[in-house]
Amino acid sequence: MAKGRKAKQAKTKLNMIIYGDTFTGKTTLASQIAYYKREDGTPFRVLYIDAETGGLDSYLDDMEAAGINLDNIYILYTQSLTEVRQYIAKVKNHEDLYELDEDGNETDEIVKDAYGEPFRADAIIVDGATILNLTTQSGLVEFSKKRNKVKADKAGLLGDERLVKIEGAGLEIKDWSTIKFKGQDLILDLMSSGVNCITTCREADEKISVKTDDGQFQSVATGRKIPDGFKGLDYNTNTVLRTFFDKETGQICAEVEKDRTHIHKKGEIIEDPSLLDWQAALDRTKDKEEFVIKNDLVKAVEVEQDLYAKEVLGRVGDPVVEDATDSDNTSTSPTPDDLRKEIVSIKNSLSPVAKKSLKEKLEAKGLPTAYKNVNDISVLQEVIETMKN
Numbered sequence: 353m354a355k356g357r358k359a360k361q362a363k364t365k366l367n368m369i370i371y372g373d374t375f376t377g378k379t380t381l382a383s384q385i386a387y388y389k390r391e392d393g394t395p396f397r398v399l400y401i402d403a404e405t406g407g408l409d410s411y412l413d414d415m416e417a418a419g420i421n422l423d424n425i426y427i428l429y430t431q432s433l434t435e436v437r438q439y440i441a442k443v444k445n446h447e448d449l450y451e452l453d454e455d456g457n458e459t460d461e462i463v464k465d466a467y468g469e470p471f472r473a474d475a476i477i478v479d480g481a482t483i484l485n486l487t488t489q490s491g492l493v494e495f496s497k498k499r500n501k502v503k504a505d506k507a508g509l510l511g512d513e514r515l516v517k518i519e520g521a522g523l524e525i526k527d528w529s530t531i532k533f534k535g536q537d538l539i540l541d542l543m544s545s546g547v548n549c550i551t552t553c554r555e556a557d558e559k560i561s562v563k564t565d566d567g568q569f570q571s572v573a574t575g576r577k578i579p580d581g582f583k584g585l586d587y588n589t590n591t592v593l594r595t596f597f598d599k600e601t602g603q604i605c606a607e608v609e610k611d612r613t614h615i616h617k618k619g620e621i622i623e624d625p626s627l628l629d630w631q632a633a634l635d636r637t638k639d640k641e642e643f644v645i646k647n648d649l650v651k652a653v654e655v656e657q658d659l660y661a662k663e664v665l666g667r668v669g670d671p672v673v674e675d676a677t678d679s680d681n682t683s684t685s686p687t688p689d690d691l692r693k694e695i696v697s698i699k700n701s702l703s704p705v706a707k708k709s710l711k712e713k714l715e716a717k718g719l720p721t722a723y724k725n726v727n728d729i730s731v732l733q734e735v736i737e738t739m740k741n
Contacts, residue, residue: 364613364637366475366548366630367539369586370606371555371579372595377604377625378479378552379407381595384627385475385550386420391638395420396548397465399443399473400427401436403480423466426473433484433534437541438715443473444545445720445731474547481553481581484538488531488582489523496521528583535582539589541718546642548634555594556580586610593625691732692723698739714738 366385370378388396400408408427416422426449428439442449448470450458463471478484500521504514523531542549558576561569577594579585586592590612598605606625608616613633616622622629686694699707711721719735720726 361637361640363640363642364633365543365546366550366591366613366633367543367589368550368591368593368630369553369579369589370550370593370595371553371577371581373555373597376595376597377606378595379404380411381593381606381625381627382477382479382550382552383408383411383415385477385548386415386425387418387628388475388548388631388634390474394467395424396474397424397471398426398475398477399439399449399471400425400477401439401479402427402429403431403436403478403483405429405431407479421466423464426463426471431480431483431487433488433538434716436478436484437538437718440476440541440545441715441718441720443476443547444541444718445722446472446725447720447722476542476545476547476549478538478542478549478551481535481538481551481579481585485531485535485553485581488534492523492527492530493521496523496527532583535585536588538582539585539587543588551581551585551589553579553581553585591615591630595625598623686729686733688727688729688732691729691736692726694736695723695732695739698736710739 370381372378383398383400386396386398390396402408406429408425412422415425428435430436439449441447449463451461451463453459465471497518500518504517507517509517539551542551555577556579557573558578559571559573562572564570579592586609589610592609592611593606594609595604595606597603601623603623604625606622608618608620608622610618613630615630615633699710702710714721714735717734717738719731719738723732723735726732
């Protein structure tokens, strides 16, 4: 469903990618968002999603010594893209976060900030998109093995032929398209979260295919560095920084590849970069209205599939049957409170096993599992629809 607004300035939110070689200050730079202030003057609360396993831990003592209250930083360790997106959805839907036990299961204890209030993130850091890309690829390779097992069974392969067919499975063209889609969807998820977001990843050599004299294609490095993660990860991002170590000056530097906030110019080299520079981008629009673009990428694909199916089946232009509920002027739209009551009623009728299954289904769709602070009617209606199906 399209969404529109009049052309006027909205509040600025950081949407940044920081990439570079190992030990070039990516995590240090990203973590400086913990020094940012809310409009009421209190420090930012930061959800730090660590896919690198301990990337921030070595900096915590220095941050605390510099005056950062570590209760305002909640660290989640995961290499699962699905789990990352579930937590982004929790932030977007203003859900409570719960402490996790040693097995990663939620306890009954709500995560609180330094003021004793339920933790509400002002910023999300996803540290390690390279790892998320790797685990996504590995997951699809395992799926490809299952796909080849079906093919082997269908072909009646036995012995070594069967083993080679299954274990030799690799990513197909459609798998690479799926991975690219997941990366784009991750960035759009972050943008639709309503908070500031920073993604870090390693760097890789950009390569292109070149046809050789014998007619074969060879992969050749261009000499340019690119983010080592999901392809096209930087397309929808407002700011892209590449960090590197300058041997001549002995300093960590950052090259500005893109900055739609106009804090720094494209191509500028910043010596000893500081994320605090971008606080000014937030301050200059603090009196403006909030505007968050919903991530409808998956839904848009479904709409296009439906339209394409109608074209193929020759049903374009079929008369649209008007929904009787839309034409009934006497009907009234449900309020958020009505929908929340219906959700509670449905949940109360479920067994504990069914409730657990429902929670997993909602999380998989990026829908909230707690509704006290959810006032978006379309979200609540989608939750009800999911509960009933």
